[in-house]
Amino acid sequence: MIEFQDVSVVYAASHGIAPIEALQRISLAIHQGEFFTLIGPSGCGKTTLLNLAAGLRRPTKGQVLVGGNAIQRPRPDIVSIVFQEYSLFPWRTVLGNVEAGLEFRGVPAPQRRERALRYLRMVGLESFANAYPRQLSGGMKQRVAIARALSLETPVLLMDEPFGALDEQTRMVLGEELSRIFARTDKTILLVTHSLAEAVFLSDRIAVMTSRPGRIRKIIEVPVPHPRTPEFMTSDLFHERRDELFRLLHDEMRASVLGAES
């Protein structure tokens, strides 16, 4: 469903800084209906990879296909995105925010409302339809952003550290909700995260990336059906996968953190 074909990204030199190779010859195929996660040290280019699929950035070399279409620019008809910083419009109500994407797409007002309310119900925020974002907690804001992305009804959902700004408890609850929503729809989800537990809990497959220039170091499978429950988090398989991720990442994180400091 999402295909990266021999993709490289080089950030051009600027203000005396040498060109930076962010991604090096990445080839990766994410299947239809799969929950796929990118994990790696800071600056490894995982967000860059996601932005390529989003059409918010173009590769220096190689190409990106989503649903068989070469991606040159954002394709709101096939790809929707949830950002870490929520990106809600503060002057619009919760309902107005969920409707915004449909409005840009030209969906007529009555249908827009009906669809927005349906997805607000799915994330459990129907009763906050007329509230403003400033009245919501971080977790609720991110649920609004998820409802907004879902309302576009695209086959592909990209999530860039969606729970990164939230506390551990909220992350866990939203992770369960996401697994439940994922099980009910036939979406393909590409998630970028820092959290090992989140990656294992949610993903069918996890790609571990190297520090810059970003390459895929290994792909780990988590063959457990969705929706996943909190019990899964106490299972042996969960711990085994989480430990494996930790070992793989530890060296890369050291290289990235110490490399950045020197």
Place this chain on the structure above:
Amino acid sequence: MISNVKLATAIQSTTLLAVAIIWYLAAASRWVSPLILPHPFAVVAKLVELLGRPDTYHHLAVTIYEFTAAILLALLIGITVGIIAGTVRYIGELIEPLLLALYAIPIIMAFPLCILFFGIGSLSKIAFAALYAFFPIAIQTMKGLRHVDRSLVRAAISMGAGRRQLLAKVMFPAAMPVIMTGVRLGAVLGLLSVVAGEMLGALEGIGQKLSRSVEVFQSDEAFAWIMITIGLVTLVNISVGAVEKRYES
């Protein structure tokens, strides 16, 4: 926070009350000649008398008409220039120093020219006030649009917003709090320019009535016109505040 607001209100009302009492004492005891400082009750009586005269409403209407025309003109041109300067980078870099430099010049100097070009009627006041109100509106619109949160723009683009939708439905509302500070300043400056213009050269309007009252030593009437002007400024402030409130984030 709440107690601070209460304290501030208390200090403000005490100050106003003190000024009123000193004014009353000064006038009632005739420390100051009534030619210069009228008795407050005389001012109130004059205000009531003025408000009962149809003539007053004619002058009020002239001032309101001149102000409304000026502010609409300033909004139209100011926001258009601000949008271009705030969204087209090269034009922005070209226009910004010009806007800031012209804004720093005392625009009052343009008033005699306005009289020369547009005559002694309403048109010169409209042009002068529009010129005054234009700068803060254009500058704040430009600044507001330049500093819109990039993540909102990116989210809108990712959801398929076109150029016009991006401007009308994302950038403009996001910049609204900043734009409104310019509109507020522009509106207050605009009203003051209309009144000042009427004082400097006009045949009608509340500013003209005010300066005429002073010329003939009718200080109670002058003070009554000042009250009316303050009332008008307050009205303008309240209206702008109501719009501002809708865009608080």
